[in-house]
Amino acid sequence: MIIGNFRIELEPRLTSPKWLYAAVPAGSLVFAFIVGGVFLALTGHSPIGTYSSLISHGYTSTKGITNTLGLATPLICTGLAAAFAFRMNLFNIGEEGQMYLGMIGSAWAGIALAGHLPHVLAVPTVLIVGAAAGALWVLLPAVLRAKLGTSEIVSTLLLNYVALNLVNYFIFGSRGFFRDPTTSFPQGRGVEETARFHSFGTSNTYPTVIIAVLLAVALYWFMKRSNFGYETSVFADSPNTARYAGMNSTKLTLSVLLFSGALAGLAGAMYVVGPAGKVDPGLLQIGLGYAGIVVAALARYNFFAVVLTAILFAGLRVGGASLQISSNPVPIAIAVVLQGSVLLFALGGEIFRRNRLRIRRVQQVSVAS
Amino acid sequence: MGSHRLGGATLFALSARQVTKRFPGVLANDRVDFDLLPGEVHTLLGENGAGKSTLASVLCGLYKPDEGAVLRNGTQVRLTSPRHGLQNGIAMVHQHFRLVDRFTVAENVVLGHRNLPFRLRANDLEDQVAQVAERFGLPLDPRATVGELSAGQRQRVEIVKALYQGAEILLLDEPTALLAPPEVEKLFETVRAMTQAGKSVVFVSHKLGEVVDISDRVTVMRDGRVTGSVARGEADTRKLAELMVGRDIDLSPRRSRAAAQETLLQLDKVGLTKDGIERIANVSLSVRAGEIVGIAGVSGNGQRELAEIVAGLQAPTSGEILINSVRVNGMGTRHVRKAGLAYVPEDRLGTGLAPSLSIVDNLVLTRDRGFLVDRKSALAEAEAFIKQLEIKTPHAHTATRKLSGGNSQKVLLAREIFAAGDHSRVLVVCSPTRGLDVGAVEAVHKLLDEARSAGKAVLLISEDLDEVLTLADKVLVLYRGSVVHEVAGTEVDVEAVGLAMAGLS
Known part of the structure; x- marks a missing residue:
């Protein structure tokens, strides 16, 4: 491209220096805020004022950060679920539905089992049953993918809608097991008190956030050091090499997808043992499953980066929501614009990691002497 | 002119x-x-x-x-x-x-x-x-x-x-x-x-x-x-x-210097029919310790299938394959490897090696790995190979796709011939110098010659006739899945081999 006297070229990099991996996302964040600022100014809000309010409500105030961490907890899990499947080039788009099933499964365990269990086992059981329910929800797509090569993208996505209607049916469509029998108002039946965590103080952060972060660390270590992690990396890189080395691709595909489903199910279970305490249709409104895919993509499928990105995203949500109740209310759409711009710039920014931007002065074309 | x-x-x-x-x-x-x-x-x-x-x-x-x-x-x-x-x-x-x-x-x-x-x-x-x-x-x-x-x-x-x-x-x-x-x-x-x-x-x-x-x-x-x-x-x-x-190159023929020993690889009337088409027909051959048997032929005459059958990636539909006198028909690559076979496939980067993984991780590929992968010994091994075989790479953690063809082939050959704890005595090699420089060709030929001297039984399947003639102690020509010509390496009539490759014998 030539602008004026300058020629702007992209030149492929042979190697990308390490700092670029951090600089590109950081830079895209700045650009996203600039774009958001333009929208804010156009709608008659002060960008600086709005952003400082957003940052305070989302991250820097005590109430803000605890709300953010609370929202980030299940988001870390769905983000890990997406990142984990992608390690083997599998696209699990069904975190949303698997999370709902995790909520249903854990609520069932919280109602039916927790009363019969010793206190210390109640919460772990609820979490594990929730994870298992999430895994179960991806079983069919996983088997179809492993045995017949059916695209897991389509099958996991479609099952999201089934799961969505399942939750709606349990709460709004029937008077079954999951519905609160004590009131005619449609809401979920509460789990046993022993099946719930207490939040830290009066905040909205629950101990599950520690589990989520530890999970990210454990996954990182496991995938780096274990034979399972090694085999998935070989398979993801070159299925023919895996076949050459005698690896069992059916088994690998199945276990990766099932584990990814379990992580997404865990997100739903953490919602139950934490803030909800029941099957809560409120979860259907937040879209944490889909957001998890975005988080994983932004984090470049790195488990540690998933944690940071999830917190960043949750903060944008929390801060964005609180802007609506200021004296000059900012529409929630601005927060969505910001999220969208972050994603757009981060993915677009890849081009600057892979290529070097060169700006050269063009010699004015002169007659060769 | x-x-x-x-x-x-x-x-x-x-x-x-x-x-x-x-x-x-x-x-x-x-x-x-x-x-x-x-x-x-x-x-x-x-x-x-x-x-x-x-x-x-x-x-x-x-x-x-x-x-x-x-x-x-x-x-x-x-x-x-x-x-x-x-x-x-x-x-x-x-x-x-x-x-x-x-x-x-x-x-x-x-x-x-x-x-x-x-x-x-x-x-x-x-x-x-x-x-x-x-x-x-x-x-x-x-x-x-x-x-x-x-x-x-x-x-x-x-x-x-x-x-x-x-x-x-x-x-x-x-x-x-x-x-x-x-x-x-x-x-x-x-x-x-x-x-x-x-x-x-x-x-x-x-x-x-x-x-x-x-x-x-x-x-x-x-x-x-x-x-x-x-x-x-x-x-x-x-x-x-x-x-x-830029230097003197030696591409003169290399032959076995020791007397032939016991048979390590034997194919007995092996056939493969796939989708109603006969890909391999009635192939019998044997390779003894300390010799290289070369299979010449034009691409697409069953070389790939033959190699995959021997390596356990495909099961033959008829006949017997014996490695160290053990029948290994269709037992899968892991078992065939345990029986003593090492395999260098034609497609180095993408089958023999995982291209985005490091040299170290590629050496781990054929090892017995427990729950946790031991990369420490693999790193030591990789560094030893890099030094011995003069593999040009920034370090042992470089992805194999960043290496030149000759250097990635050296990594693959090193793993299949010299890997520690590897007791394989049969080596199947497919088109090992395809697309390589003359200098790299010389190095690969030297490695194959060393494997032979070390008492391995080498089956060399190559579309490069010169390569087969340079290395093989026995030359077989594969045409449409059958062996149509067989001659000792020292008695080759190039014209007759060429005609056999074209199916004109």
């Missing part, structure tokens, strides 16, 4: 003057001069990455040179595209053919021709194509579907296409890579017919042997520069190799 001299001054059909072409991180052509006389066969010889294909691409208009000029009949031309090159009578036949499989020969030939009549008459076109083909001694049926043709026939379609479009200068990029010896001979006849008609041919090649036969002149390139230009008669392979590599 068909050089045209006009009043003492030579008018070159095509020249490059001080052509420089850069790619990110690479200086592909560094002030290259090249001249082509009318009616001349001029070979551009060099290793992979020497810059010969880049130069050819500049000459045909595919690349624009960063500096320097291209001259056609003594006047400078600024070629902007291959089509523009063609308007100047310059055409290139690429190594990988650019034909539409479902079209007929005639349709492919006229494809992209600008001045076609609005209504195409198939008969007229076919007659025209047949005429062009006949004039240059290219036997070709214009009505045949291209998808059903052999590699040699497809190449003829490409050549006819270039001639039909009025090419005076033909650039052939690695034209013999896919051909059987008789087809190569036929190609050479065509090339001679073209030069007799006053056309010039640029032959881009890294194969020393054939170059000497066909060329009027050879220009050798190394690292983007021209290292020498030699006329017919002055060129011998040893000198050319030295110009190519």
Whole structure:
């Protein structure tokens, strides 16, 4: 491209220096805020004022950060679920539905089992049953993918809608097991008190956030050091090499997808043992499953980066929501614009990691002497 | 020689003057001069990455040179595209053919021709194509579907296409890579017919042997520069190799020095029928410790299937395979490996190695791994290999795809021959030097020779006949899935082997 006297070229990099991996996302964040600022100014809000309010409500105030961490907890899990499947080039788009099933499964365990269990086992059981329910929800797509090569993208996505209607049916469509029998108002039946965590103080952060972060660390270590992690990396890189080395691709595909489903199910279970305490249709409104895919993509499928990105995203949500109740209310759409711009710039920014931007002065074309 | 001299001054059909072409991180052509006389066969010889294909691409208009000029009949031309090159009578036949499989020969030939009549008459076109083909001694049926043709026939379609479009200068990029010896001979006849008609041919090649036969002149390139230009008669392979590599190269035959020992690999009437087609028919052979048995043949005659059957990737539909006297039919790669087989597949990067994984991780591939992968000993092993085999790499954690072909092949061979704790005594190797530089070929041959001296039984399956003849103690020819010729390595009649490869014995 030539602008004026300058020629702007992209030149492929042979190697990308390490700092670029951090600089590109950081830079895209700045650009996203600039774009958001333009929208804010156009709608008659002060960008600086709005952003400082957003940052305070989302991250820097005590109430803000605890709300953010609370929202980030299940988001870390769905983000890990997406990142984990992608390690083997599998696209699990069904975190949303698997999370709902995790909520249903854990609520069932919280109602039916927790009363019969010793206190210390109640919460772990609820979490594990929730994870298992999430895994179960991806079983069919996983088997179809492993045995017949059916695209897991389509099958996991479609099952999201089934799961969505399942939750709606349990709460709004029937008077079954999951519905609160004590009131005619449609809401979920509460789990046993022993099946719930207490939040830290009066905040909205629950101990599950520690589990989520530890999970990210454990996954990182496991995938780096274990034979399972090694085999998935070989398979993801070159299925023919895996076949050459005698690896069992059916088994690998199945276990990766099932584990990814379990992580997404865990997100739903953490919602139950934490803030909800029941099957809560409120979860259907937040879209944490889909957001998890975005988080994983932004984090470049790195488990540690998933944690940071999830917190960043949750903060944008929390801060964005609180802007609506200021004296000059900012529409929630601005927060969505910001999220969208972050994603757009981060993915677009890849081009600057892979290529070097060169700006050269063009010699004015002169007659060769 | 068909050089045209006009009043003492030579008018070159095509020249490059001080052509420089850069790619990110690479200086592909560094002030290259090249001249082509009318009616001349001029070979551009060099290793992979020497810059010969880049130069050819500049000459045909595919690349624009960063500096320097291209001259056609003594006047400078600024070629902007291959089509523009063609308007100047310059055409290139690429190594990988650019034909539409479902079209007929005639349709492919006229494809992209600008001045076609609005209504195409198939008969007229076919007659025209047949005429062009006949004039240059290219036997070709214009009505045949291209998808059903052999590699040699497809190449003829490409050549006819270039001639039909009025090419005076033909650039052939690695034209013999896919051909059987008789087809190569036929190609050479065509090339001679073209030069007799006053056309010039640029032959881009890294194969020393054939170059000497066909060329009027050879220009050798190394690292983007021209290292020498030699006329017919002055060129011998040893000198050319030295110009190519920059040092003396030994590609003389290597044979077993010890007496033959016990049989380690045995195939007994092995057959494979897939989708109703017989891919491998009744193949019996045995390989003893300390010998190399070579299987020659043109690509696609069952080599791949045979290798995969022995390696346990496919199960044979009939017959027996014995490794160390243990029957291993269809037992899967892990078991076959346990039985004592190491396998170097044809596709180094993508089957034998995981391209994005490091050298260390690729050494781990065939090991017994517990729950946790032990990379410490693999790292030590990788570093030892890098030192011993002179593998050029920044460090042991470099991804194998970043290595050159020769270096990644060294990694693969090292793992399959020398890996610690590996007790395999049978080695199956497929086209181990395909696409490698002369220097790397020498290194790979030395490694295979070492494996033989170490008492391994080596089955070498290669489409490169020279390679088989250089290394094998026993030569078998595979044609349409059957062994059609068998001879001791020291008693080979090259012509008979060539005929067998073409199915004419």
